[in-house]
Amino acid sequence: MTNLRVLDFTFQNLSQKSMTFEEVFSNILHFMKKDPNGRYRLIFGTDSQVHTTYTRFITGIVIQCESKGAWACIRKVIVPRKMKNLHERISYETTLTEEVFSMFSEEKKEQLINIVLPNIYKGASFTIEGHVDIGSTSKNKTRIFVNEMVGRMESLGIEPKIKPDSFVASSYANRFTK
Incomplete structure (x- = not known):
């Protein structure tokens, strides 16, 4: 028998503090059910900031x-040291993104897909993206x-996005790292 680790995370946004994953999932379901004809993107991304200690x-x-808005939340993780090694930090950012994505079981993803499925012929869609705070330009x-x-995201079946298209990591998450 395998020993499965129970993921016990808390999430928050500007109006809700200490949400469980089930509450997050419920908010996502509610948001999507308001418009089953929508073109939805479920996006995950992590950013980090090194502070003094x-x-x-x-x-x-x-x-x-x-074109109809979004619902969003964050999860905060503090590592009690300065992570100066860039590869270690980028790799851990990707691991945290993978960890949160893994909470969306096949059953949960199916529930989300089933909201838009009857309306695909009307233009409804559902995609999953992993935003990584990295870029491919020579300056980066x-x-x-x-x-x-990118390979790590693809191996999970997530569509990877890097800068300048990785706004959940490089803009949304970034604003809460300060």
Whole structure:
């Protein structure tokens, strides 16, 4: 018998504090059920900031309905040391994104897909994206990690996005790392 680790995380946004994953999932379901004809993107992304005595990681979960808004929340993780090694930090950001994504079981993903499924012929859609706070331009120090982190997202069946398209990591999560 395998020993499965129970994921016990808390999430928050501007109006709700200390949400369980079940509450997060319920909010996403509610948001999508308001418009079953919507074009939805379920997006995960993590960013970090090194502070004096710790490193703060913020993972964002965003359900976006094209041209109709979004619902979002974050999960905060504090590592009690300065993580100066860039590869270690980017790798841990990706791990935290993978960890939150893994909470969406096949059954939960199916529940979300079933909301839009009857309306695909009307333009409804549902995609899952993993936003990684790295870029491929020659000026970007993280470019050497692009293949590794993109491969990790793809191996989970998540559509990877990097800068400038990784706004959940590089913009939304980033604002809470300060």
